[in-house]
Structure formats: structure tokens, C-alpha cells
Amino acid sequence: MSELEFSGVTVRYGRGRTAVTAVEDATLRVRPGTTHGLVGESGSGKSTVARVAVGLERVSAGTVRLDGVDIADRSRAARLARRRVQMVFQDPASALDPRVPVGRSVAEGLLATGRTFTRAVREARVRELLDLVHIDPARGADLPARFSGGQRQRITIARALAAEPAVLVADEITSALDVSVQGVVLNLLRELQAELSLTMLFISHNLAVVRYVSDEVSVMRSGRIVEHGPTEAVLADPSDPYTRELLRSVPVMGAALDLEDA
Numbered sequence: 001m002s003e004l005e006f007s008g009v010t011v012r013y014g015r016g017r018t019a020v021t022a023v024e025d026a027t028l029r030v031r032p033g034t035t036h037g038l039v040g041e042s043g044s045g046k047s048t049v050a051r052v053a054v055g056l057e058r059v060s061a062g063t064v065r066l067d068g069v070d071i072a073d074r075s076r077a078a079r080l081a082r083r084r085v086q087m088v089f090q091d092p093a094s095a096l097d098p099r100v101p102v103g104r105s106v107a108e109g110l111l112a113t114g115r116t117f118t119r120a121v122r123e124a125r126v127r128e129l130l131d132l133v134h135i136d137p138a139r140g141a142d143l144p145a146r147f148s149g150g151q152r153q154r155i156t157i158a159r160a161l162a163a164e165p166a167v168l169v170a171d172e173i174t175s176a177l178d179v180s181v182q183g184v185v186l187n188l189l190r191e192l193q194a195e196l197s198l199t200m201l202f203i204s205h206n207l208a209v210v211r212y213v214s215d216e217v218s219v220m221r222s223g224r225i226v227e228h229g230p231t232e233a234v235l236a237d238p239s240d241p242y243t244r245e246l247l248r249s250v251p252v253m254g255a256a257l258d259l260e261d262a
Helices: 046-053 076-082 102-113 119-132 149-162 179-196 207-213 231-236 241-248
Strands: 004-013 020-030 035-039 061-066 085-088 167-171 199-204 216-221 224-230
Touching (some): 020 035, 020 046, 119 149, 149 179, 199 207, 216 241, 224 231
Parallel strands (some): 167 199
């Protein structure tokens, strides 16, 4: 199991008087084998933190370390380490190429391992991954349009897992789904985290969703982390007024649904 640590991370866009700070002095630790929730409203900077973790944004200051290796720089060691941090994006419809069968999309994730696979091994691994996310492996030749939104999101999770990540970053992965389907995807994440001993950074604007999957939570507002702690402790007695505001908007999670239907 691996640990992902952000120390004093700042991200700025532009220079001089026109510069905009998206994240300022953010420090958080995603402990090995746990799910760390990062919650905040739209524009709070939480998705920028996610993009920093996988190398899609550069830091202006601070470090991002995976098991002690700074993955925020441009060294070869950093690039190799960054492969072990994989991201699942918000919208599965745009994350999957509509012209490519889902089995081939999942197989693309294998490239990030840096290893070469025979065709037979590659196909077997794709079937295994689809089954892991409760998609019928026989449907690997189908195009994304043949699947529901919840099924497409589970396919993008399978593609991320194909890279054999040490850390999975889930960025608002339920926000584009119907409420009834959100529970299905969340149940799957909990199942995978336990089965694979994954370390996970889970990002959402919805505190109810974060509460359901996370061991610890950090609350982000205007680019700064304003509160952090064990999830139940923070939600039972939040110290920051902003966290209390988020709590007032928490809906009630529904019961678990059948995975194959959503």
C-alpha cells in the first residue's frame, strides 16, 4: 500500500498582478490503504489538486510525494512514479472514445504499466477487469453508447485499474450520474478499495458522498484547506463555519442497488 502526500502545494495561473491562485499552501496526506475525501464547492480548487496528482497541472510551490518520491517535478523518476497514480474523471461520456469498443479502451490502461503483453494475456486481463467492475466481459466489443452512464463510469474505473495504480484519484465521478446510480458506483469503490487495498483520493462537492466512502476528509474553500480530520469526527463536530454550511445541504443516501442494472 502506498501513501500520497501534498505539502504546501500552491498552483498559480498567470504572472504579476493578473496572476490567479487556484490552490494555496495545501497540505494533506492520503494514508496507505485508506480513502481520503476532499470536499468543497465548485471553484474551491479541489479538482486542481487532483490534476496536480497525475501531472496535468504544475505546482508553483510545494511538493507532491508518492512513497517519498516527489512526483511534481519533471525528472524520469517522477514520471515513472506518476504512472502509479491514476485518475477517474467526472464525465464518462467524454472520457471514453465513442468509436472505440470498451474492451479496447480498458486495454489502453495497460500501457501505463510499462510492460508488454501478448494478445492472449491482454485480452484475459481486460475480461478480468470488466468482471471486477461488474460489467459482463462478453460485452468488451460493444461501443460506449450501448451502456448506461453508470456502466460507462465503471468501465472508466476498469481502465484506470488496468494501469495497476498505487493510488486512485476519483474526481467528482458521481456528479454526472443520476442519484440512484451514484450509490452503485460508490458501493463499487468501497468494494474495490477493500479488495485491492487501494489508496484513494476521492473528490466531491457532496459531503454525503464523501462521508459514505472516506476514512478521512479535508474541506477546501477558495483554494485553501480549512478543516481536516477523521470523517466521522469532522462531520459530528465541524470547527469551520464553511463545513457546517456544507453539512446543512447533505441529502440522505439511498440503499444499495444491483450493480449490473446501473
